[in-house]
Amino acid sequence: MRVTRREFLRLLAEGAVALGFLRISSLVPSGSLTEVVRPPGSVEEEFFNTLCVRCGVCVEVCPTNAIVFADYMDGVEAANTPKINPIIGPCEFYRGRCDTEMKCGKFCPTGALQLISKNGVKMGTALLNQGICLAYLGKECVVCDELCPVPDAITLDEQKRPHFHSDNCVGCGICVHYCPAQPKALTLSSTGARRVRWPR
Amino acid sequence: MSKVPISRRKFIKILGGLAVAAGVSGVLYEQFRPKDYPAKQVKPDAYTQDGKSLVSIIKGNSDADIDAMVRAAVSAIGGIGKLVSSGKTVVVKPAVLTSDPNCAPDPKVVAAVIKLARDAGGRVIVAETSGGGNTEYCLSQVGITSASQAAGAEVKPLTRDEEIPMEVPKGTSLRRVRTYKTIYGADVIISVPRLKRHGNTAVTISLKNMMGVIPQAEMGRFHNTSLSQCIADLNTVLKPDLTVVDATYAMAGAGPTGGTMVRMDTVMASGDAVAIDRVGAQRLQEIEQQRGIPSFKVADVTHISAAATLGVGTNDLSKISIIERTLE
């Protein structure tokens, strides 16, 4: 039994080092094709996956259930780190749900999520699929414009169709969550996301 | 594998047994499957005079007189006693889309309606499904939860209630709709919206407010089919018996969020949701034109005319009697 244990251990040790080498040689994907959409106040991705100890506190405290754990498709290194899934819940920090301090940043024990002001929030941007959008199909719907908390992120044209301005969009995902089209005409992408520089 | 011999008689017996089993389960299924509830009975308008729908418009001071304005508005059309008596279940349905107080009716208006109904002996439940946020959060953020509980009503976010499917026999786009047990079992429904504009339907007043008694998924379905027609269809089975419109401050220019709040110092009441929508839309359009705010055409508001066509009420001004007063 001693010999088996030793061999097993050696195998594990070599595996850990090998995985590290494989990672830098890009054979094992270290990240997904696009970065995950992270909660507001996240530090740069380079440090995020080390600072985040996968304690799950942010998942527990988010009042809108917006935060979920990333899976292997988001990269082995990012597995079990927090990401925003707007279909389960939008991030309503910008809208005022968490008062002045976002719950995720307030309770994060290691500093992977920092406290930032509303003005600094840019989790990504919403992308519209005009082929599915009800307004572009001639139906009466402007729910995204009704509920968007940012003044000029969505504008309506004369035919009451929405146009998205990604420069103003904070990436909260409220429009994605409430879009009544099936399948949803909106997705939340990490494009343009602003992260906190680390160390502070 | 060897074949198991089976006699013809046995084979027929087995087939017969299967047929009986299928028949019995079919009958049992028909008996016990959850069926659509029959359409809720809508009462005729309790507030008419000489065959015309009554709409009251009371002006006062929004800073001080809200309770008096609400009471005056309801008594002007005939009083709460025509609907509510001792022991009746009264659902007061405020329009709370988000947590923004500007989008929702003033909590003092809601409290005044509650007190009115309770004075007449009713048991009041404040019920709502918020279409743009968590219902409990929105109700408490706009101040309606605390004001309603202080006025003696039970606050019931409908998202926690049991959903039931219901027939809509007169609907053209909507043949059945899912609603909630609390709404289905209510004796009286009082709709309390704020006078606001809307991006799709031009205005959102009493008829559109009834979208808040169905689940969020059903609201989405309306947008997927035909919003205006579905609103009209919905009101054929879930019609407010009394509407009290909060026009103390109205949302003009754009809506139901992001518009300009204009002070109108008015409370309106009617037993005819179509009539009050028609009159309210006109008032809103007039004040927009006065203030130079981009406006709309009342005749273009599809859901009001569609509801009138289905017999929910009347949008013909010659069949509407407006009672206007200013409180001293």
Add this chain to the structure above:
Amino acid sequence: MAKIKIGKIEILRAVTVLLVVIFFLAAPFFGFAYGTNCALTFGSFVLISPLELLLMVLGTQTALMSWLIPSILVILIIVLFGRFFCGWVCPVGMLLEYSHAFTETKKMKGIGSLHSNWDRYALILAILLASLLFNFAAPYLFSPPGAVYRATLYFMLRGLIGVDLAVIAFFFVMDVLAIHYGRTWCSTICPLGTVISSLSIINLVSPKVDKKACVDFDFNCLNCERLCPMHVPILRANRWAMTECNKCLKCWEGCPVKAIKIRAFG
């Protein structure tokens, strides 16, 4: 069916582990505390596990007070009380022990091992190197109690099953092996365990054999070593071997002549 002997202290330990599990699962719902054993926050007060601290420090090449201070209390407790976490708190370890109880009816075949377990130091070194050089902290993915708590909380809060399912499947396999091999993971591989035993410098509560009372100098009894789930050579042990002791007190309970005294209890 073979009888399973369960001593009083074992029951006390099982109850303690159960209470800790209930605490972790119930606390978020009362807003009292959030997190898992990797990091636990009470709002203004935070506790961070020393393994996670080490990985963060190496991965970012910085040492922040906001991490060090929450870890100090934990480290202090470990310095004083050693691997009590493994015996009285870790639910995975408890599960392994109970699975092993099925084969414990006969006298255990193995006795404590004098052979120093350098292999797991090789493993922890590989892990720390991976964190320092490649920013890849494997224990974040595979920490047993962390994965169990995280998966349970995730399911309770979101109704979702995440990637921890793979980790838990792995531990299920480990558990099947534990039926014969007991807490082998705990004493030979677990990186968290390695860090904890390295920090158990003072180790107040540890068993010591009273050589005069002990009947066995010819290796005839050795009940204590046979019962030890961590394979500690209690009779022949030196200070460093005793850092493995998880304070389960099975040796103390099982000595037929009560020759084992718990140091620090006189």
